Amino acid sequence: MEIKQSEFITSAVTPSQYPKDERYEIAFVGRSNVGKSSLINSLTNRKKLVKVSGTPGKTRLINFFLINNDFYFVDLPGYGYAKVSKQEKLTWGKTIETYLNNRPQLKKMVLLVDCRHKPTEDDRIMHSWIKHYGYDYIVVATKSDKLNKNELAQSKKTIKEALEISDDKIIYHSTLKKQGKEELLINIFSALN
Numbered sequence: 512m513e514i515k516q517s518e519f520i521t522s523a524v525t526p527s528q529y530p531k532d533e534r535y536e537i538a539f540v541g542r543s544n545v546g547k548s549s550l551i552n553s554l555t556n557r558k559k560l561v562k563v564s565g566t567p568g569k570t571r572l573i574n575f576f577l578i579n580n581d582f583y584f585v586d587l588p589g590y591g592y593a594k595v596s597k598q599e600k601l602t603w604g605k606t607i608e609t610y611l612n613n614r615p616q617l618k619k620m621v622l623l624v625d626c627r628h629k630p631t632e633d634d635r636i637m638h639s640w641i642k643h644y645g646y647d648y649i650v651v652a653t654k655s656d657k658l659n660k661n662e663l664a665q666s667k668k669t670i671k672e673a674l675e676i677s678d679d680k681i682i683y684h685s686t687l688k689k690q691g692k693e694e695l696l697i698n699i700f701s702a703l704n
């Protein structure tokens with residue numbers, strides 16, 4: 512599995528700003544700073560396709576990237592960043608819900624959680640939205656280079672319990688070690704076929 516081509520297409524908040532295109536989409540969602548942009552860069556073999564934030568909580572827009580001239584990666588705005596106002600949190604929720612509400616071309620959601628932490632209340636709400644809307648999904652536990660083998664086993668147990676999911680719903684990924692990349696690409700491509 513390989514991504515040979517990737518390009519930024521557009522940023523959007525409202526549906527009228529989404530690409531006018533029926534091509535399939537894979538959407539990435541998770542807490543601010545969890546590593547969404549880094550993961551997209553890793554999968555596309557690009558260092559700077561998506562800006563990796565020094566300051567978390569910067570991405571307020573939905574960003575669309577055309578992959579292999581065939582489908583889109585959709586980088587959704589990160590949630591759970593403490594320093595944003597209540598109003599911004601509402602806007603975030605509305606932006607994501609509007610996107611999820613009417614997206615027949617959305618073939619899979621990638622829900623990112625930090626492998627070092629127990630999934631938060633926000634993560635659990637996001638997970639329940641995905642299930643509510645009936646989208647296929649995979650959970651990616653990010654930054655797996657930060658844990659040793661024992662800690663990884665404990666992390667898996669914690670994430671599985673918190674989200675009430677089975678083993679085959681979680682992939683561990685590290686941008687530093689490129690761990691989990693091939694497995695995730697296979698998972699994504701299989702949703703597109």
Ligand SMILES: Nc1nc2c(ncn2[C@@H]2O[C@H](COP(=O)(O)OP(=O)(O)OP(=O)(O)O)[C@@H](O)[C@H]2O)c(=O)[nH]1
Pocket residue numbers: 541542543544545546547548549550562563564565566567568569570588589590653654655656657684685686687
């Ligand atoms: N060690 C390690 N650090 C990572 C990994 N992935 C991301 N990071 C770091 O985590 C920080 C946040 O990464 P981003 O990719 O910007 O996270 P994001 O989810 O896009 O953040 P927002 O756009 O603010 O929501 C950066 O400092 C990255 O370098 C990883 O696999 N391992």
Ligand SMILES: [Mg+2]
Pocket residue numbers: 547548549562563564570
């Ligand atoms: Mg980002």
